[in-house]
Amino acid sequence: MNLQQLVINDVSPISMTDSVKEVQHIFSQLTYSHIPVMDENGVYVGCLSENDALCFEKHQTVEEIKYSLDAFHVTVETHWLDVLEAIAQHQCNIMPVLNEKNQYIGYYELKDVMEIFNDAPFMYEAGAVIVVEKGKSDYSFSEISQIVETNDSKIQGMFVSGYRDHFTEITLKVSPQNLNAILQTFRRYSYEIKSAAEEDTYLDALKERSDYLDKYLNI
Numbered sequence: 001m002n003l004q005q006l007v008i009n010d011v012s013p014i015s016m017t018d019s020v021k022e023v024q025h026i027f028s029q030l031t032y033s034h035i036p037v038m039d040e041n042g043v044y045v046g047c048l049s050e051n052d053a054l055c056f057e058k059h060q061t062v063e064e065i066k067y068s069l070d071a072f073h074v075t076v077e078t079h080w081l082d083v084l085e086a087i088a089q090h091q092c093n094i095m096p097v098l099n100e101k102n103q104y105i106g107y108y109e110l111k112d113v114m115e116i117f118n119d120a121p122f123m124y125e126a127g128a129v130i131v132v133e134k135g136k137s138d139y140s141f142s143e144i145s146q147i148v149e150t151n152d153s154k155i156q157g158m159f160v161s162g163y164r165d166h167f168t169e170i171t172l173k174v175s176p177q178n179l180n181a182i183l184q185t186f187r188r189y190s191y192e193i194k195s196a197a198e199e200d201t202y203l204d205a206l207k208e209r210s211d212y213l214d215k216y217l218n219i
Contacts, residue, residue: 003083004076006113007097009106013038014048014062021058023048033092036107037062037069044096044104046071073098076105080116083108122157127173131161131195132186136168139191147189148174151181169194 013036014023026035027050034047046069048062056065073096074083087095093110117123132144141158148155154175162169174182183193 003078003080003108003113003116006108007076007106008109008112011035011107013044013104016040016045016061016063016066018062019058020053020056020060020062020065023053023062024058027053032094034070034094036094036096036104037066038104042104044073044098044102045069047092047094047096049092072096073104074108076100080113083113084117087113120157122173125156125173126176127156128176128179128196129171129173130179130183130186130193131169131171132191133164133167133169133194134191136163136166139168139170141170143189144170144172147185148172148182151178151185153178153182 011026011030011032014026016037016039023035032050034049036047037045039045045066048065048069052065052068056068070090072086072090072092074086075098077100078086083095087093087108087110095108095110095113096104097106097108099105132139144158145155156173156175158170158172160168161171179196183196186193
């Protein structure tokens with residue numbers, strides 16, 4: 001998909017000469033977390049957040065509070081996953097876009113970029129979600145792929161979803177066949193199964209044995 005089709009420019013950037021009062025009024029009419037700011041030469045200089053705008057005196061100008069601006073942006077060449085990463089890093093719901101000449105051309109809105117993610121096969125294809133964990137220096141994506149594919153299944157998507165102490169958590173979505181064999185192979189390779197969307201017969205067997213042992217001890 002051509003991400004440039006999602007560029008929006010229906011909200012004009014504010015200028016350095018605008019007052020905080022004017023900026024606060026603009027925010028009251030919008031649901032955006034930030035507003036782009038341009039200098040007197042029409043050059044993008046950063047974004048002002050709504051939270052910051054509410055902290056200053058109404059009579060102040062943007063020029064007087066320019067130290068609070070966040071100079072984040074992406075370019076027209078930035079991949080949509082990197083756009084999502086930038087949005088997450090800066091905790092915003094709009095992302096200014098610059099062209100190849102570093103000129104401001106508009107912004108991406110979070111919900112529009114998220115729709116691309118929602119349309120990816122990772123989201124809508126039938127499959128099973130597995131969350132595994134292993135030491136940071138012990139896991140590899142190639143090993144995980146081998147475990148899945150040697151059990152006649154396919155990976156539909158995979159990413160690092162968390163860190164804990166010296167462990168890395170990996171979330172993957174696989175085609176639904178042979179799930180139990182995949183889980184047992186992960187265990188043989190010393191991966192801890194944190195979550196599996198489908199029934200795990202290994203855990204069920206352990207539970208049945210535990211229940212049987214409890215009954216035996218209570219006789």
